[in-house]
Amino acid sequence: MVATAPKQDRRVAICEAVFELLGEVGYDRMSMDAVAARARASKATIYRGWPNKPELVMDAIEHRYGGSMEPPDTGTLRGDLHALVSTACRLADGADGAVLTGLLTAATHNAELSQVMHRCVYETKHELYETMIKRAVERGELPEGSRSELLHEVLHAMVMSRRLWQTGSMDEEFATRLVDGVLLPVLRQGC
Secondary structure, three states, X not given: OOOOOOOHHHHHHHHHHHHHHHHHHHXXXXXXXXXXXXXXXXXXXXXXXXXXXXXXXXXXXXXXXOOOOOOOOOOOHHHHHHHHHHHHHHHHHOHHHHHHHHHHHHHOOOHHHHHHHHHHHHHHHHHHHHHHHHHHHHOOOOOOOOOOHHHHHHHHHHHHHHHHHOOOOOOHHHHHHHHXXXXXXXXXXXX
């Protein structure tokens, strides 16, 4: 049986309910039934639209952030990185950052959620990073053969680590230090 998508207004209410509950009780304690109650939807609507909780979370994330992003294009790698890092820091520093951190933590002991989070956090952004690196290579800012994987891993690790450990603000000063002190030197080494 193929799951059918709920009507758009119902979907919006359900996706918003997912984020509210994730923020309040976390992934492990959020249930499909609680989402239905919060969204004032029938349980049948929830279970028809989403086969499981990880897929429901994936849809809620895609609804919230619109799937893949357009890469910044400031004309320089440094400018593109700074725009990207600033956006990541603003997201991670807010309430949604707490939700995403909780989801990543829950994914460490839930293989199905881990796969969904990999799609959300890595696969949907892969093209963005590829485009940024390709442009930088074409402008002569990075050596031929530079790859985007390390950029993604290092950027994600630095922002999430700062979020998890709460070691300071994720302001413009942090974004600039991350770009100039970590990302640009790593990328210029020809990774």
